[in-house]
Amino acid sequence: MAAHPSCTRAGLASRPELARGSLTWSLAALDDDPEYDRLDRLVEVVEQGLTSCTGPSGTLLALDWQHTSYRFAPQCAGGAGQPTWPLSPSAGGNYYIYLSEDFRMGSFGHPREKSLCLCGPEFLAPHPRR
Numbered sequence: 001m002a003a004h005p006s007c008t009r010a011g012l013a014s015r016p017e018l019a020r021g022s023l024t025w026s027l028a029a030l031d032d033d034p035e036y037d038r039l040d041r042l043v044e045v046v047e048q049g050l051t052s053c054t055g056p057s058g059t060l061l062a063l064d065w066q067h068t069s070y071r072f073a074p075q076c077a078g079g080a081g082q083p084t085w086p087l088s089p090s091a092g093g094n095y096y097i098y099l100s101e102d103f104r105m106g107s108f109g110h111p112r113e114k115s116l117c118l119c120g121p122e123f124l125a126p127h128p129r130r
Helices: 005-009 028-032 037-054
Strands: 022-026 060-064 070-072 096-100 106-110 115-119
Touching: 028 037, 037 096, 037 115
Parallel strands: none
Antiparallel strands: 022 115, 060 070, 060 096, 096 106, 106 115
């Protein structure tokens, strides 16, 4: 399977540990989601997957090429009484990247292509539904 253009431009094709096991989805269906139900579910699933794969004490990098980037513990964000996640898996006009510090998994939201690339075999493996 050839790498999706957004993964190639993001440099994933040159990173064997990331290019191996990457999938890209079109987010065009979200254009017809006036209540943002599908977008909310997408964000929820990606955040759950990243949290699960990061482990109890791991951290993620949240990268935005033109704005502040963050290092954060996903287990300490998004829950009741916790701060929200920085950025969003869905690229809302900016290129957003979540990346584990060891580069084994992550996501890349491409605003112009309206796509989301998820990478890393562990991240893409089936997980029990929460």
